Amino acid sequence: ADRLSVVDKSLYETLEHVQKTLSFSRNHDTLTRLINRDTFLDQMQRALRHARAKHTQHAVLYLNVDQFKLVNEVYDRVHGDQVLFEFARLLAQLHGRKSSSARLDSDSFAVLLLDRNMEQAVHVAEKIRHDIEASSVDIEGENIAFTVSIGVAPIREHSPEVAEILDSARTAMHHAKEQGRNRVVPYIEDQTAASTYTQEKQRVRRDLEQAVATDRFVLQAQPIRQTRNSGEAAESLHYELLLGISNKDGTLASPASFIASAERYGFMTLVDRWVVREAFLWISQLMDAQKVVPSLSINLSGMSVTDDSFMDYLFEQISEYGVGTSRVCFEITETGTISNLVKAADFVRAFRNIGCKFSIHDFGTGLASHNYLRTLPVDYVKIDGSF
Missing domain, CATH: 3.30.70.270 (Reverse transcriptase/Diguanylate cyclase domain)
Incomplete structure (x- = not known):
């Protein structure tokens, strides 16, 4: 066992060195x-x-x-x-x-x-x-x-x-x-840029609040399945919650442009608060009906993960709805947390201490990805296609 652990460590260090070398050449001028x-x-x-x-x-x-x-x-x-x-x-x-x-x-x-x-x-x-x-x-x-x-x-x-x-x-x-x-x-x-920015920020805030008030946001559950049978039940009760937005005719549309505006003007915590509240409400309703509660992956923006008030809000919601934290996995993007790694690590540790799980989304898109694994105590990684 000792020899195997040494071999494993040596292999990990070799792979890490190769990854660092490739990452450096990809991100630096020769x-x-x-x-x-x-x-x-x-x-x-x-x-x-x-x-x-x-x-x-x-x-x-x-x-x-x-x-x-x-x-x-x-x-x-x-x-x-x-x-x-x-x-x-x-x-x-x-x-x-x-x-x-x-x-x-x-x-x-x-x-x-x-x-x-x-x-x-x-x-x-x-x-x-x-x-x-x-x-x-x-x-x-x-x-x-x-x-x-x-x-x-x-x-x-x-x-x-x-x-x-x-x-x-x-x-x-x-x-x-x-x-x-x-x-x-x-x-x-151009001084008009500041004025235009302020007006657009106010418009996005109004649109966001209206979307929440009129129930235009929709959560969709996408099943996460194993790629091969490991002896467990074939039907996995694990879902990733994806945000959609309804058009005036009732059809669903991708919220990509809306989310981009929310990120640009600093409103992603409002979106994440809505997602968390609706997800926990659904879990609570399933528990009240004595139905099977699936494991859920909930995406959080880098802005929310480094916002102290959002951390307080999340603790409050978990307590209010009596959510079984072992069923919750929060997904955070590597690129979204890179500039606030210390606060992101504090956030992850705080909620892992009460049973939540974490995964890094888009792993491999940032610099020194292995350093994130050392700093962020996550349970899963989702490898980016460009890695």
Whole structure:
């Protein structure tokens, strides 16, 4: 048994190493070892969700090495890569904590600054610009100095989607180029965007409250079955609850666009509260009728899992309806909890202590997935198709 456990551990460590290697190459630029564009956009998306949920401010810097083509023309691509590698190394050192840097394309980079307003972000950008200007790269015994143009854009509660935010920072960077290079230019927001955001947020809130009040939301139970017979009963009494929304003609529609709006404007906890209440009411009715109570998987948003008031609400609902917690499994998305891993772990532990089970949905879509398994004491994982 001891030998088997050693073998199992060795196999796990080997698989973990392979997964980490594949994950790193998938998410990082091979030359600079900075994260790549797709991974950076994922991080921006989490920052945007945080800004909308917590009313915080972040910022993104878009950097372009000035006249980089001349380096390739005067020297060669190998030396050009040397400049890019040194630039990336300096960049990773200069922007400080609560931030990350990425290579977007050949000579363009980006930095995500968390918990910084525009004034603070511009200050960081100026320091980066100054320190890079003061540095140089040795190419064949010659010190080659280079400069950088930087555009700065905010990530706020009313900001548009991440691709547009990054494009705003890129636009500001081009203005820096036009003004003579080697400078920092902040993006000037359209003030109507904030007003439009507020109006749209109010509309989504009204639509959500109306959908709840008029019983337009519907829960559908999708059976979860074993893929092969393990000697247990063929008919599994385990269901995943899926949310639907009824049209005016009574037909059911996917709530995808509605949910996307609720996530954008920070209202997913309202949706999750409705789902939990209806699910527990159904369980209570089955118990009162002395019918068999199935095991249920209930999806929770990352926003709810990290909301203290939702934790209190969930405890209250379990107590009020007398739900048998061993029959409840909460599904949380890996990508939804990644930016609040500590609070997510506290949430999971609190409800596992009273008998609930947990699963991670979309496992493998985030970075360092095995670290989540160490931190989040879940019972099941649902492997994402892209993993």
